[in-house]
Structures are given as C-alpha cells and as structure tokens.
Amino acid sequence: MTAMEQAVETEAADGESFGEALIAALPVLRAFARSLCGNRVQADDLVQETAVKALANQDRFTPGTNFNAWLITILRNHFYSEGRKRRREVEDVDDNYAARLYDVTGQEGHVALGEFVRALKEVPDEQREALILVGASGFSYEEAAEICGVRVGTIKSRVSRARARLSELLPDVDTATATDVPSHIATAS
C-alpha cells in the first residue's frame, strides 16, 4: 500500500483517540482543501472549521468506516455553504506555491507546473473536486459519490469533464514528463 493510500484509508482505529486520528488526517484534509479553494490560508481556515465541526459531531462518526471520507465530507459541505462566499474576497497568495516548491527541488519546470495549477483553478469547483477525489486522493468513484452526495454516474461525468477542460486549457501539456514523477511524490501517490 502506498503512502497516499495509507493516508486516505486512515481510520479512527481502536485505541486511537478521536483527536489523534483527526491530527493524523490533517495532511489529507489540507491537501484536499488546497485543491478545492486554491488558497493556502483559506484552506487552513477550512481545515480548522472542519476540525471544530468534527469534534462537535464525533459521536456521529461510525467506527470502522472511512474516517478521512467522513472528514472530507464535512470539509466540502462547509466549503460550499460558507467558504465559497468568502473565497473571492481573499487575495490569492498561493497561486504558484506548488510551482515554487518544484522550482526549489529542481525536479520539475516551475512554469509547466504553475501553468497546470492555474488551469486546475479554471475547472469548475464540482468537477475539480471530483477529479481530485478520484484522480489524486485515491477514492473510488463510489466513495467520491458518497462524499459529494451525488450518483456515481455524476462523478464519472464530472471527472470526464474536468479532464476534457484541462486538455482544452493545456493542449501542450508536457507529456514527456508524464511518468517522470519525483520520487518523494511517487511514494505518496
């Protein structure tokens, strides 16, 4: 099992306190929040609100089910009910975060990745989240459908549209590096 799969499948195990499980899930929550709102500061606010809600409703979590999926459901619901209202008001300081990081590592052209991050933001929210859940977070179509509260077919359609939109926006995506994923990322995917 890869590190990302482990992260996705982290569950509130027996003997592990709810708080510890919540803290263990923070990287996954932050990554999803960043993908969703595209802003580091707002993403952390979103994660914080999610944690508060999760703690307040911890008796609603069913042990043995996917803890991260439960948390992400809370997060996205909060994003759509509250976060999106404020999203446009927050100055985006995160636009090229990923690009800068790769620039530092020198393993990937920062221009290409920055371009991808910007293109990803152009994809409608609901399509982007479906693509992130299925294409990056490791959730199945069924799990993604449950998280988003829609049918599996809707998720498949959203993923397909997101890919098509990215293909439109990035007609010259760097296919030469398609499989050249840096090792520290490959271990997490």
Next chain:
Amino acid sequence: MTRRGRASQPERTDQAKPSAGPVQDEAIAAKLRMVYGTYLNDPVPPELEALIRRLADQDPPKRPDDK
C-alpha cells in the same frame, strides 16, 4: 410574436468532450498527482496542529456507551 419552441434546441452543450488521448490524459493525471502530492507533503503548520490538539483535549472523545 411567435413562440420559440425549446424542443428543437439541444438540451445541453456542455457534454464532456472526447478524451484528447491516453498520452495526454496520463500527462494530466501525472501533473495532478504532482500538485496534490506537493500539497500533501506540505508540513502542517505547528500552530494549526497545536490548536486542533487543544480543541480535542477540551472536547474529550465520546463513545456511544457514554450516552
């Protein structure tokens, strides 16, 4: 004024377009994983973790049996 029938109009025009091809799809998938992996590997700010730990400590876990 004549009534414009909607029945003859296409229902939606935002149907997903055919894939640009498996190579481009894989290139996009790889970039997506890179970006997500970058986010995933970004260290959690200590202040955020401390805050949530504090909140969790204030709100001890409940179990169904506790009700």
